Amino acid sequence: MDWSQRSLLSVWHPCTQMQNHQDQPPLAIVKGEGVWLYDAHDRAYMDCISSWWTNLFGHANPRINAAIQAQMGRIEHVMLAGLTHPPVVELSEKLSALTQHHLGHAFYASDGASAVEIAMKMSHHYWRQTGKPQKNEFVCLSRSYHGETLGALSLTDVPLFRASYESLIRGVHIVMSPDGRQAKGGLSADDVAHLAAKSLEDLLQQRAGHISALIVEPRVQCAGHMAMHSPLYLKLARTLCDQYGVHLICDEIAVGCGRTGTFFASESAQIWPDFLTLSKGISAGYLPLSISLCTPKIYQAFLSDQMAQGFLHSHSYSGNPLACSAALAALAIFESDGVLAHNIQLAQQMNDAFAWVQKDERLESLRQTGMILAFDLKAEWAQRTPQFSSLMHTHCLAQGLLIRPIGETVYVMPPYVISPSQLEQMSSGIQSALDLSLRH
Numbered sequence: 001m002d003w004s005q006r007s008l009l010s011v012w013h014p015c016t017q018m019q020n021h022q023d024q025p026p027l028a029i030v031k032g033e034g035v036w037l038y039d040a041h042d043r044a045y046m047d048c049i050s051s052w053w054t055n056l057f058g059h060a061n062p063r064i065n066a067a068i069q070a071q072m073g074r075i076e077h078v079m080l081a082g083l084t085h086p087p088v089v090e091l092s093e094k095l096s097a098l099t100q101h102h103l104g105h106a107f108y109a110s111d112g113a114s115a116v117e118i119a120m121k122m123s124h125h126y127w128r129q130t131g132k133p134q135k136n137e138f139v140c141l142s143r144s145y146h147g148e149t150l151g152a153l154s155l156t157d158v159p160l161f162r163a164s165y166e167s168l169i170r171g172v173h174i175v176m177s178p179d180g181r182q183a184k185g186g187l188s189a190d191d192v193a194h195l196a197a198k199s200l201e202d203l204l205q206q207r208a209g210h211i212s213a214l215i216v217e218p219r220v221q222c223a224g225h226m227a228m229h230s231p232l233y234l235k236l237a238r239t240l241c242d243q244y245g246v247h248l249i250c251d252e253i254a255v256g257c258g259r260t261g262t263f264f265a266s267e268s269a270q271i272w273p274d275f276l277t278l279s280k281g282i283s284a285g286y287l288p289l290s291i292s293l294c295t296p297k298i299y300q301a302f303l304s305d306q307m308a309q310g311f312l313h314s315h316s317y318s319g320n321p322l323a324c325s326a327a328l329a330a331l332a333i334f335e336s337d338g339v340l341a342h343n344i345q346l347a348q349q350m351n352d353a354f355a356w357v358q359k360d361e362r363l364e365s366l367r368q369t370g371m372i373l374a375f376d377l378k379a380e381w382a383q384r385t386p387q388f389s390s391l392m393h394t395h396c397l398a399q400g401l402l403i404r405p406i407g408e409t410v411y412v413m414p415p416y417v418i419s420p421s422q423l424e425q426m427s428s429g430i431q432s433a434l435d436l437s438l439r440h
Helices: 003-010 018-022 062-072 086-098 112-129 150-154 159-168 189-210 232-244 265-269 296-300 321-337 339-353 355-359 379-384 388-398 420-437
Strands: 029-033 036-039 044-047 105-109 137-141 173-175 211-216 247-251 275-278 290-294 363-369 372-377 409-412
Touching: 003 018, 044 420, 062 321, 086 105, 086 290, 086 321, 105 112, 105 296, 112 150, 112 211, 112 247, 112 275, 112 290, 112 296, 137 189, 150 159, 173 189, 189 211, 189 232, 211 232, 232 247, 232 265, 321 339, 339 355, 339 363, 339 420, 355 363, 388 420, 409 420
Parallel strands: 137 173, 137 211, 211 247, 247 275
Antiparallel strands: 029 036, 036 044, 105 290, 275 290, 363 372, 372 409
16 A cells, blocks of 8 residues: 555545545655655656745755754754743844844744734733723734634634634624735726725724734735735735724735745835734745744733733744754845845746736736736636636646645745746646646
8 A cells, every 4th residue: 555545544634625535645745856846656746836835945955954954963842931042042033133123022833823823812912911901803804814723713714714613713804805806997906905905994993992903914815816915005004003003913924935025025015013923934844833023012011020911822842943943044045045136037937937828818817926926717717617726736746746726726836946947847837737627
């Protein structure tokens, strides 16, 4: 029995209807190198989605490998309650410096949803500490996604994930998304940003005295079918949050670490939030690590001689030294290799490689923000092909490509080490898979 069959007997895979794997077992990957993943038969697959948006500098990157191996020879893990260690201190200092010290304190966890939960709890607790316990409501955007733990799930406006758990989660306010695809009838993306900001302002005028925070995915709502926004929305949201005394949480778990063109997506709008969450790419896709950054003002509100006024939240593997070492190695690559400047060229090459999408009458809404590119299948074609997502996934695997469409949305988010020729190979393979998928 091979690894795929053995997996079916023991592994419950995430975000998966396991019944579907009875006919098509999960693909067993045994090694990786650069943009490539290899199965047990040594077949290669280009990782077009960075393994769920985590991998930045390719699989088995020698510099990150070396950093982790060196740290293993010193200390693999130590609790962060009452103790500290060099990698977590150095990483916290570097992240603070990258925010120009607007976000000066880092709280560590292991996964993105936990980082969102931390930001929610900190915001809620801050208002209690400052004499406004009634400010306990949250606001998110339409079609937002912030994770699947109960707190984060309450901020996720995707029925597929929420419906089964509505009785367990608290209600939140949902305001208009600034999704640029709404720019029709002469409207621009900036016009949509203004309309979405007006939706937020109308709510804040009524409920600001009870609202703790607004959470947004800056520039791209990834799980929300790659909805891309004008940076103007972030500026308007920051202004409104300041005006009405509401925290702004920027969830950069998927869009941080250079994905949108700047290291932090918030930078493209020249704003800083009160909280910023990171995960996925911060460890370059190597080890579980998540971080909630906050302003000094938030941090100061928790300083007291009373234990109950501290932020009493913990994770066993908070600030794991191996994960922090991977993150430090990734930041070193950003600095030494001029990654952000290189990505500007790479993003243009990716745009050029997918120029054919504009001419395909079955497709619409080609869009790109930095190293994230997406397009949609038109509604009439989506209706004809209800299994489009799974068909595209299967046909792309046959082309040696790993993609995972979101419904009718096809997207690519490759590692930053992809070459121009590999971009062309990715594009042509997706085009071929699209033709095969729409013949069924």
